Amino acid sequence: METSEERIARVRRTPVGLLTEDEIGLLDPDGQIFARRYQARVAREAACPGHERILTATREQSNRGDHRGECKHCGKDMSWDSGD
Ligand SMILES: [Zn+2]
Structure with a gap:
């Protein structure tokens, strides 16, 4: 049985894109x-x-x-730097 501390530690190690709404609720406000x-x-x-x-x-x-630059539809960052 996972304790709440273990659950929070596991959530913090999970990539942000994979968190469920319930798991996000365990994170600090920021x-x-x-x-x-x-x-x-x-x-x-x-x-x-x-x-x-x-x-x-x-x-x-x-x-x-x-x-x-950015995508005119979704705002995705499409910048590039030609300095290098
Ligand atoms: Zn786009």
């Missing part, structure tokens, strides 16, 4: 916020009809090789 945001983002990206990149970098950032 952990719950992070886990819910992460899972919402993964679900949104998974539902995307096809990623299409739009640039969000300023001209100055682009000139430095910093090409920030």
